[in-house]
Amino acid sequence: MHVVVTGGAGFVGSNLVDALLALGHRVVSIDNFTTGFDRHLDGARRATSFESVRCDLFLEPDRLVELFAGADAVVHLAANADVRFGWDAPRRDLEQNVIVTHNVLEAVRCAEVPRVLFSSTGSVYGETKVIPTPEDAPFPAQTSLYGASKAAAEGYLAAYAEAGTVQATVFRFVSVLGPRYSHGHVIDFVRQLTRDGGRLTILGDGTQRKSYMHVSDCVAAVIGELTSEERFQVLNLGVDGYCTVTESAKWIAARLGVEPELHFTGGDRGWIGDNPFIFLDTSAARARGWQPRHGIRDAVESTVDYLLANPWIVDATA
Amino acid sequence: MHVVVTGGAGFVGSNLVDALLALGHRVVSIDNFTTGFDRHLDGARRATSFESVRCDLFLEPDRLVELFAGADAVVHLAANADVRFGWDAPRRDLEQNVIVTHNVLEAVRCAEVPRVLFSSTGSVYGETKVIPTPEDAPFPAQTSLYGASKAAAEGYLAAYAEAGTVQATVFRFVSVLGPRYSHGHVIDFVRQLTRDGGRLTILGDGTQRKSYMHVSDCVAAVIGELTSEERFQVLNLGVDGYCTVTESAKWIAARLGVEPELHFTGGDRGWIGDNPFIFLDTSAARARGWQPRHGIRDAVESTVDYLLANPWIVDATA
Numbered sequence: 001m002h003v004v005v006t007g008g009a010g011f012v013g014s015n016l017v018d019a020l021l022a023l024g025h026r027v028v029s030i031d032n033f034t035t036g037f038d039r040h041l042d043g044a045r046r047a048t049s050f051e052s053v054r055c056d057l058f059l060e061p062d063r064l065v066e067l068f069a070g071a072d073a074v075v076h077l078a079a080n081a082d083v084r085f086g087w088d089a090p091r092r093d094l095e096q097n098v099i100v101t102h103n104v105l106e107a108v109r110c111a112e113v114p115r116v117l118f119s120s121t122g123s124v125y126g127e128t129k130v131i132p133t134p135e136d137a138p139f140p141a142q143t144s145l146y147g148a149s150k151a152a153a154e155g156y157l158a159a160y161a162e163a164g165t166v167q168a169t170v171f172r173f174v175s176v177l178g179p180r181y182s183h184g185h186v187i188d189f190v191r192q193l194t195r196d197g198g199r200l201t202i203l204g205d206g207t208q209r210k211s212y213m214h215v216s217d218c219v220a221a222v223i224g225e226l227t228s229e230e231r232f233q234v235l236n237l238g239v240d241g242y243c244t245v246t247e248s249a250k251w252i253a254a255r256l257g258v259e260p261e262l263h264f265t266g267g268d269r270g271w272i273g274d275n276p277f278i279f280l281d282t283s284a285a286r287a288r289g290w291q292p293r294h295g296i297r298d299a300v301e302s303t304v305d306y307l308l309a310n311p312w313i314v315d316a317t318a
Numbered sequence: 319m320h321v322v323v324t325g326g327a328g329f330v331g332s333n334l335v336d337a338l339l340a341l342g343h344r345v346v347s348i349d350n351f352t353t354g355f356d357r358h359l360d361g362a363r364r365a366t367s368f369e370s371v372r373c374d375l376f377l378e379p380d381r382l383v384e385l386f387a388g389a390d391a392v393v394h395l396a397a398n399a400d401v402r403f404g405w406d407a408p409r410r411d412l413e414q415n416v417i418v419t420h421n422v423l424e425a426v427r428c429a430e431v432p433r434v435l436f437s438s439t440g441s442v443y444g445e446t447k448v449i450p451t452p453e454d455a456p457f458p459a460q461t462s463l464y465g466a467s468k469a470a471a472e473g474y475l476a477a478y479a480e481a482g483t484v485q486a487t488v489f490r491f492v493s494v495l496g497p498r499y500s501h502g503h504v505i506d507f508v509r510q511l512t513r514d515g516g517r518l519t520i521l522g523d524g525t526q527r528k529s530y531m532h533v534s535d536c537v538a539a540v541i542g543e544l545t546s547e548e549r550f551q552v553l554n555l556g557v558d559g560y561c562t563v564t565e566s567a568k569w570i571a572a573r574l575g576v577e578p579e580l581h582f583t584g585g586d587r588g589w590i591g592d593n594p595f596i597f598l599d600t601s602a603a604r605a606r607g608w609q610p611r612h613g614i615r616d617a618v619e620s621t622v623d624y625l626l627a628n629p630w631i632v633d634a635t636a
Contacts, residue, residue: 090420094416142472143476143480145477152416162459163405273481
């Protein structure tokens with residue numbers, strides 16, 4: 001297949017690019033390199049069936065039809081993936097997640113690409129009362145600009161699919177960890193603990209329950225749905241369980257060989273829009289043959305190992 | 319109270335403006351007059367507590383903070399309200415409904431307006447299987463660009479409310495009819511039948527089941543929630559029942575005193591994204607003391623009467 005990956009130099013994107021190339025697909029990565037890293041594509045560049053295009057999906061929508069022409073699928077991963085700092089720049093999620101997704105969908109339609117796959121988030125469920133949360137949970141209220149922007153983008157995918165111009169698959173991920181991970185609590189904790197192994201500050205009271213998954217499981221799910229026949233489908237992706245933020249802090253500290261004092265900023269949320277409990281029902285994805293190979297602790301520890309082996313990314317995102 | 323109404327020269331907006339003025343409130347209407355009509359505000363202009371401002375919420379977001387300053391509430395009704403022609407200009411709903419709502423919310427936040435009320439739509443439920451449809455129906459898939467844009471806007475209201483910057487009420491309306499109504503199937507049918515009373519073309523097979531409400535009931539609901547204490551609330555608004563498109567065509571013809579042959583374009587949907595069955599559960603709004611005073615047939619017939627008395631609007635929207 002000929003697959004275009006937006007955000008191809010990003011964390012999930014570059015892992016997907018590598019996996020697609022290993023399977024013999026032709027791959028075009030599109031990235032503006034604001035949060036993606038060129039060096040994530042060092043391996044991909046060895047393949048003759050790979051091309052990396054620097055393009056800004058928000059500023060240069062007119063280039064997309066040509067870039068998408070002839071593709072069998074567009075995997076749209078490019079996004080502002082930050083949940084926590086939404087209020088620092090309230091228009092960022094709107095531009096990078098909603099308007100950009102609309103730009104991508106219009107180009108997909110005009111270029112007549114038959115399929116689009118999209119990385120949404122478990123954050124779209126807001127503070128749902130149904131846990132584990134299935135895809136058809138009650139119509140949620142959004143609790144973050146990030147969740148609102150991803151829910152908005154999902155709605156556009158559904159409307160385009162309904163119009164018959166494209167088949168669409170939406171993945172609602174829990175937080176993703178593993179090689180090339182570059183933002184979120186694991187890197188924050190590693191950064192703190194490599195500076196001072198004796199003390200760790202945790203946002204909230206540490207009892208927030210979160211679910212994480214390994215990027216390779218996420219990539220496997222995307223690849224598995226590249227040939228889906230569903231006109232529109234939403235699939236939760238996550239592991240069978242959850243941990244508290246304090247538990248993950250202890251795993252991280254142990255992996256680093258330190259025993260910090262834990263300091264909590266307090267409250268049951270780490271920030272405005274932080275969800276105190278995320279745990280997705282993934283039975284729909286499992287019924288389609290997917291299952292995660294990595295547990296939560298495994299995902300957390302492999303991320304710590306990656307960050308220790310790649311201190312450049314800890315510095316680059318500081 | 320000092321209330322700002324966006325889309326104040328529009329169908330619902332101008333009815334709301336008049337009702338607010340009658341109750342003694344201070345009212346500022348903001349409209350770009352692309353689909354609103356200056357003459358809808360003729361009555362309002364007689365009040366000294368009324369001001370009409372020509373402003374484009376998409377093109378001139380920087381004016382909004384000043385225009386909202388000191389308001390007790392912003393009722394955000396300005397929108398592209400057309401469901402059917404979304405695919406003629408796929409970016410219109412994004413700009414007019416999503417980006418504009420974000421512009422309004424940012425200005426509401428910066429101007430520290432304590433409350434915002436928003437006109438959403440029953441279309442956000444897509445083709446739900448739960449009918450009558452309650453506010454917490456299963457997480458829907460959007461079936462139109464209009465529904466997608468309103469669902470997206472709702473998500474932003476929820477996120478802003480969650481951040482504690484504003485209280486927000488979202489109304490999910492069925493189609494609204496009554497005085498100053500200016501687009502939709504009733505005006506289409508009246509236009510056809512005043513040209514040729516012997517023939518009426520109906521999109522789809524006429525069996526689509528729809529619910530309509532009278533604009534005065536809609537306005538009463540908005541006014542009733544102006545002092546709500548809920549941080550974020552979604553309320554369906556509609557009547558107790560529905561009719562088929564063919565039934566409403568017959569009521570319209572009878573009101574016009576004609577007996578047309580009905581021609582159906584066929585299919586169970588009038589257009590891409592047309593919802594074959596809309597009927598909302600309004601028990602949440604009723605539990606808060608609201609109830610509609612007009613039935614469906616009453617709403618349809620009063621609209622025909624208005625259009626007959628105001629042929630200028632039939633011409634102006636042709």
